Amino acid sequence: MNQDLLRVLKGEAVSPPPLWFMRQAGRFLPEYRAIREKASMEQLLSDPDLAAEVTLQPIRRFPKLDGAIIFCDILVILDALGCGVTFPEGGPRLARTLDQIDPDQPVDERIFEPVLAAIRKVKTQLPKHVTMLGFAGAPWTLFAYGMEGKGSRNWTRAKTFLHTQPQKALPWLVRLAEAAARLLNLQIEAGAQAVQLFDTWAGELDFDDYRTLAMPPAAMALQQVQGAPRIYFARAAALPQRLTSMPCEALSIPWQVPIQDAMHRFSHNKALQGNLDPAALLAGKDVACRKARAIVEEMKGHPHIFNLGHGILPETDPAVLAAVIEDVKQAMGNE
Numbered sequence: 500m501n502q503d504l505l506r507v508l509k510g511e512a513v514s515p516p517p518l519w520f521m522r523q524a525g526r527f528l529p530e531y532r533a534i535r536e537k538a539s540m541e542q543l544l545s546d547p548d549l550a551a552e553v554t555l556q557p558i559r560r561f562p563k564l565d566g567a568i569i570f571c572d573i574l575v576i577l578d579a580l581g582c583g584v585t586f587p588e589g590g591p592r593l594a595r596t597l598d599q600i601d602p603d604q605p606v607d608e609r610i611f612e613p614v615l616a617a618i619r620k621v622k623t624q625l626p627k628h629v630t631m632l633g634f635a636g637a638p639w640t641l642f643a644y645g646m647e648g649k650g651s652r653n654w655t656r657a658k659t660f661l662h663t664q665p666q667k668a669l670p671w672l673v674r675l676a677e678a679a680a681r682l683l684n685l686q687i688e689a690g691a692q693a694v695q696l697f698d699t700w701a702g703e704l705d706f707d708d709y710r711t712l713a714m715p716p717a718a719m720a721l722q723q724v725q726g727a728p729r730i731y732f733a734r735a736a737a738l739p740q741r742l743t744s745m746p747c748e749a750l751s752i753p754w755q756v757p758i759q760d761a762m763h764r765f766s767h768n769k770a771l772q773g774n775l776d777p778a779a780l781l782a783g784k785d786v787a788c789r790k791a792r793a794i795v796e797e798m799k800g801h802p803h804i805f806n807l808g809h810g811i812l813p814e815t816d817p818a819v820l821a822a823v824i825e826d827v828k829q830a831m832g833n834e
């Protein structure tokens with residue numbers, strides 16, 4: 500298999516770098532919004548044909564993308580644990596928070612079936628150069644959502660529970676790690692060629708708590724993943740040096756962290772992914788392309804997957820993304 504994205508995940512520097520974009524299958528695309536006019540988010544998550552279609556939309560529009568991330572949501576794990584996840588206007592809601600459910604209740608793996616079927620389906624239609632990416636939420640990020648029951652500004656309920664009832668919180672983190680690893684392994688069996696673990700709320704914990712409470716269960720999840728390279732995305736303004744020993748092939752660098760710092764600290768044993776600020780895409784082609792080229796230049800000679808430093812924003816103009824893709828692919832093509 501000589502897909503560029505997989506070569507980088509093996510530690511090779513590839514020029515120009517392979518690229519994909521976090522949240523590329525979603526609301527910034529008019530063709531996604533057209534599907535959502537007819538079908539709810541819940542329908543997309545339970546219908547493999549719709550999920551496959553939405554996964555392929557960005558691949559058709561941007562043929563130079565090197566990765567296709569399967570359409571799903573990190574919250575399916577909480578749904579499989581019995582939280583009852585829905586996606587009304589204004590963001591996801593849980594019918595039951597984690598403290599309201601029996602921690603010994605088994606994971607209902609039937610909830611995972613549609614995403615696995617969608618991966619199989621996408622695989623039959625994916626151009627040869629495109630890598631199929633699976634994903635899951637990291638334990639702390641799932642715990643945060645699972646304790647709040649919805650999005651939160653400060654995640655105080657989750658943090659307070661973690662600090663005051665560690666004897667209950669820590670087993671939940673282990674359980675979430677096992678569920679995440681299980682989902683990723685099922686995705687790999689279904690055809691995912693690389694997987695990403697999203698620790699989107701890593702930066703909501705202080706540096707010490709992130710290192711001691713959130714990283715170990717994330718490491719536990721990644722350790723149990725077999726058969727495909729692993730990318731870990733911790734969205735935090737400061738990244739602990741300990742990430743060097745995370746059991747993963749690549750770190751996805753948030754936009755807040757200068758990529759050259761990450762390169763000096765982690766590139767001896769990790770490929771790096773990232774890290775254009777998604778907001779740069781809102782500033783028009785000139786600004787976005789200039790900032791994208793600067794990242795590519797900085798990462799020259801190192802194993803690098805070009806990406807954003809967090810998910811693409813719904814208000815992004817697809818034409819600006821197209822311009823960035825062209826620029827990254829031309830920046831170093833003929834050296």
Ligand code: CP3
Binds near residue numbers: 526569572
């Ligand atoms: O291209 C892709 O990456 C699509 C697959 C995907 C979705 N969610 C689909 C989705 C992925 C990788 C996610 C991850 C996810 N979901 C994260 C981590 C990624 C990140 O942004 O850091 C988080 C925190 C969630 C939880 C979640 N799901 C929220 C907070 C929301 C509402 C706000 C938002 O970001 O859209 C969702 C809904 C959701 N998940 C949508 C999509 C396309 C929007 C649903 C719609 O209105 O159409």
